[in-house]
Amino acid sequence: MLPLIKRELVGAGLLEEEEFIEIVSLAQSLPGAVAINTASLVGWRLRGWRGELVAIGGTALPSFLSIVVVSFFLLRFGDLPSVRNFFQGAIPLVAALILLAVWDLGRKIVTDLEEMFIVVLLVFLLRFFHLHPLWIMCLGGVWGVVRKR
Amino acid sequence: MIYVQLFLAFLRVGLFSFGGGLAALPLIEREVVTHFAWLSHREFLELITLSELTPGPIAINSATFTGFKVGGMGGAVVATCAFCLPSFLLVLLLSHFLSRFREIPWVEWFLQGLRPAVLALLVSVAYSFLVRGMNSVFAAVLGITGLVLFVRFRKVNPVWALLFAGFLGVWWYR
Numbered sequence: 001m002l003p004l005i006k007r008e009l010v011g012a013g014l015l016e017e018e019e020f021i022e023i024v025s026l027a028q029s030l031p032g033a034v035a036i037n038t039a040s041l042v043g044w045r046l047r048g049w050r051g052e053l054v055a056i057g058g059t060a061l062p063s064f065l066s067i068v069v070v071s072f073f074l075l076r077f078g079d080l081p082s083v084r085n086f087f088q089g090a091i092p093l094v095a096a097l098i099l100l101a102v103w104d105l106g107r108k109i110v111t112d113l114e115e116m117f118i119v120v121l122l123v124f125l126l127r128f129f130h131l132h133p134l135w136i137m138c139l140g141g142v143w144g145v146v147r148k149r
Numbered sequence: 150m151i152y153v154q155l156f157l158a159f160l161r162v163g164l165f166s167f168g169g170g171l172a173a174l175p176l177i178e179r180e181v182v183t184h185f186a187w188l189s190h191r192e193f194l195e196l197i198t199l200s201e202l203t204p205g206p207i208a209i210n211s212a213t214f215t216g217f218k219v220g221g222m223g224g225a226v227v228a229t230c231a232f233c234l235p236s237f238l239l240v241l242l243l244s245h246f247l248s249r250f251r252e253i254p255w256v257e258w259f260l261q262g263l264r265p266a267v268l269a270l271l272v273s274v275a276y277s278f279l280v281r282g283m284n285s286v287f288a289a290v291l292g293i294t295g296l297v298l299f300v301r302f303r304k305v306n307p308v309w310a311l312l313f314a315g316f317l318g319v320w321w322y323r
Binding site: 006019025026028029030031032033034035036037039040041044049051052053056060062063064066067068070071072074075078081082084085086088089090091092093094095096097099100101102105106109110115119122123126127132133134136137139140141142143144145147148 | 161163164165166167169170171173175176179194195197199200201202203204205207208209210211213214216218221222225229232233236237239240241244251254255258259260261262263264265266267268269270271272273274275276278279282283285288289290292293295296298299300307311312314315316317318319321322323
């Protein structure tokens with residue numbers, strides 16, 4: 001996705017390459033979807049709050065429209081056996097994609113035993129103590145601060 | 150009333166989801182499946198599958214889908230806008246010192262500490278999928294084949310692979 005955004009913005013001469021890199025790294029540290037945050041930051045930088053509105057709208061609209069169309073049909077025909085069976089077939093592959101994402105991210109960020117322990121602990125708290133995901137994030141963040149002090 | 154609930158639920162998702170689309174899923178599941186019971190577990194898995202097949206961020210897709218299901222077109226608009234609102238406001242409010250806030254050391258440490266938490270959330274999503282999605286030998290075979298395929302050939306387009314597996318499912322379970 002990011003190469004596409006880069007082509008649209010840097011390629012069209014709207015942003016310098018350096019600005020783009022700064023915006024993307026900022027977009028990743030704000031809450032919400034990275035694409036929406038990028039749109040928001042770029043829109044603001046170029047045209048203030050109006051630019052933000054237009055850029056966010058433009059980014060959200062294609063997924064909004066495609067999901068509205070798809071959910072219209074899914075709510076109508078979702079109980080048909082063949083639709084159920086389609087999902088039965090596709091869901092294991094989504095599981096494979098998510099496992100792959102776990103592997104890719106894990107290889108990048110788990111570099112020692114302490115980090116491994118924190119991840120296992122947080123998974124445990126999330127699955128078996130049903131801790132709210134927000135608490136999981138807070139615990140992770142606080143651990144990050146405490147570790148460095 | 151349903152609009153207010155949709156608005157607040159997806160405002161929370163937009164405000165508290167760090168670390169990208171997949172990591173937002175446990176939060177969305179909390180709101181949409183556990184708390185409000187707008188979607189069943191099954192529908193939630195179907196929604197994620199649909200999100201992999203359609204363009205755009207997974208959290209936006211969830212907002213639009215859930216909103217549309219429980220509140221029609223108006224619900225879809227409310228939920229989607231509520232999710233985008235924090236992105237809009239945060240940039241607007243913090244714009245004056247946004248580029249400086251990451252230079253504060255403890256902000257950077259906190260953000261680094263979020264990464265193991267994001268990984269834990271992803272593991273939890275994978276766990277849900279394995280428990281609820283891998284419910285037959287055929288599903289396990291598809292999943293393992295898919296994993297090998299994706300690891301071996303990184304360039305495989307997931308959309309085509311998912312569509313193919315879906316039609317295999319239609320044929321196998323008929």
